[in-house]
Amino acid sequence: MQLDASGLQVLTREECLDLLSSTPIGRIVFTDRALPAVQPVNFYLDGQSIVIRTSIGSKLAAATRRAVVAFEADEFDPELRTGWSVTAVGQAREVTDPDEIAWLAALPLTTWAPGSRDHYIVIEAEHISGRRITTHSTGATTPQRAQG
Amino acid sequence: MQLDASGLQVLTREECLDLLSSTPIGRIVFTDRALPAVQPVNFYLDGQSIVIRTSIGSKLAAATRRAVVAFEADEFDPELRTGWSVTAVGQAREVTDPDEIAWLAALPLTTWAPGSRDHYIVIEAEHISGRRITTHSTGATTPQRAQG
Numbered sequence: 001m002q003l004d005a006s007g008l009q010v011l012t013r014e015e016c017l018d019l020l021s022s023t024p025i026g027r028i029v030f031t032d033r034a035l036p037a038v039q040p041v042n043f044y045l046d047g048q049s050i051v052i053r054t055s056i057g058s059k060l061a062a063a064t065r066r067a068v069v070a071f072e073a074d075e076f077d078p079e080l081r082t083g084w085s086v087t088a089v090g091q092a093r094e095v096t097d098p099d100e101i102a103w104l105a106a107l108p109l110t111t112w113a114p115g116s117r118d119h120y121i122v123i124e125a126e127h128i129s130g131r132r133i134t135t136h137s138t139g140a141t142t143p144q145r146a147q148g
Numbered sequence: 149m150q151l152d153a154s155g156l157q158v159l160t161r162e163e164c165l166d167l168l169s170s171t172p173i174g175r176i177v178f179t180d181r182a183l184p185a186v187q188p189v190n191f192y193l194d195g196q197s198i199v200i201r202t203s204i205g206s207k208l209a210a211a212t213r214r215a216v217v218a219f220e221a222d223e224f225d226p227e228l229r230t231g232w233s234v235t236a237v238g239q240a241r242e243v244t245d246p247d248e249i250a251w252l253a254a255l256p257l258t259t260w261a262p263g264s265r266d267h268y269i270v271i272e273a274e275h276i277s278g279r280r281i282t283t284h285s286t287g288a289t290t291p292q293r294a295q296g
Contacts, residue, residue, distance in 0.1 A: 006206070007262035025224050025231075029177050029184045036177045036218040038186065040233045058154070070184040076173050081260040083173075085188045112229040112281050114155035133260050 004131065011130035016086045019073070019130065020045045024110075026073035028052065028123075030063045030092075037063065043071075044109035048125045050088060051104055053117040061119055064092040071123050076133075084132040088125035095120040152279065159278030164234040167221070167278060168193045172258075174221035176200065176271075178240075180211045191219075192257035196273045198236060199252055201265040209267055212240040219271050224281075232280040236273035243268040 002010040011019070020026070029038050039060055044051045050071050054060045069092045076083030095101055104120045111117050150158040159167070168174070177186050187208055192199045198219050202208045217240045224231030243249055252268045259265050 006203070024226055027175065027186065027220060027222075029186045031184065035216060035237055036179065036184070037237075038175065038177045038218050038220040038235055040220075040222050040224070040231075055154070068183060070186050072175060072186040072188075074175075074188050076188070076260075078172055083188075083260075087186055089183055089185075112224075112231075 008131040008133055011084065011086065011132055013128055016088075016128045016130040017045065017048065017125075019075075019084055019086050020050070020088070023073050023075060026050070026071055028060065028064065028092075029070035029072065030060075030067060032059060032063045042109065042111045042113075043073075044107050046104075046107060050090075050123040050125060051107060051109055052121045052123070053109060053111050054119050054121060055115060055117055056119040058119070061094065061121065064121055065094060067092055069123060071125070080135060082133050082135055084130060086128065086130035088123065088128045090124045090126040092121055092123045095122055156279040156281055159232065159234065159280055161276055164236075164276045164278040165193065165196065165273075167223075167232055167234050168198070168236070171221050171223060174198070174219055176208065176212065176240075177218035177220060178208075178211045178215060180207060185211065190257065190259045190261075191221075192255050194252075194255060196276075198238075198271040198273060199255060199257055200269045200271070201257060201259050202267050202269060203263060203265050204267040206267075209242065209269065212269055213242055215240055217271060219273070228283060230281050230283055232278060234276065234278035236271065236276045238272045238274040240269055240271045243270055 026043050027038050027040050041052050071088045074085035174191050175186050175188050189200050218237045220235045222233035
């Protein structure tokens, strides 16, 4: 188990992708009028691509057009004080090809927010990294996940 | 109930601060070597100040020094497809005044990650905004929070 400078467990790329597939909500991090911005979104991981639906006139669509963005998902347990976090960084692109739109429209990607969302943004996860806090992140080796 | 262009309920500043007080984890959004970056952190809301502990040599400490950052917290229920999100934007500052450090050290701010974290970063929430997705965010008016 590899630990980083803060004593957190470093996740492999494969673990990161598995965890990203396990959750329906992530946060897209971008720049909006020169200020840092962040917005929770429903997403679907299609291979190594993060797929997001929005409306074409949205702030998100405008701000992410041809931009490098970060995308983060996590899950924490306040009682156990454990959890994981995965961050992907990559180029966001709007999807305009009709064949690709048809492909994306068939994915099991549902959005919880109301309104029409027929505009797709895809983030290619070029860099991906993740960390896990276990109750023994300081280095003790008692297995934590064998009790469920 | 005010709705935004996406049909989400717009939260008041007071509601945003109440929700921020209710959760121990948020995400700090900053720029790291010209790229968007995001990191989950434990925090404590002291009035309108978001207080974070880190180590002085951390990437977070270096990247947020005198920077404008965003800070986001949220909570979602995947079964009900409801939830809220609050984002604050403001200047981050490292705390160097010994009296202020003593004040902050007495706050009930615990960090889950291991390691020494005796360096404080404070973000003054200059702009704060929040949204809520209810099961009736499209505009129906059945109260959703009166059943608990």
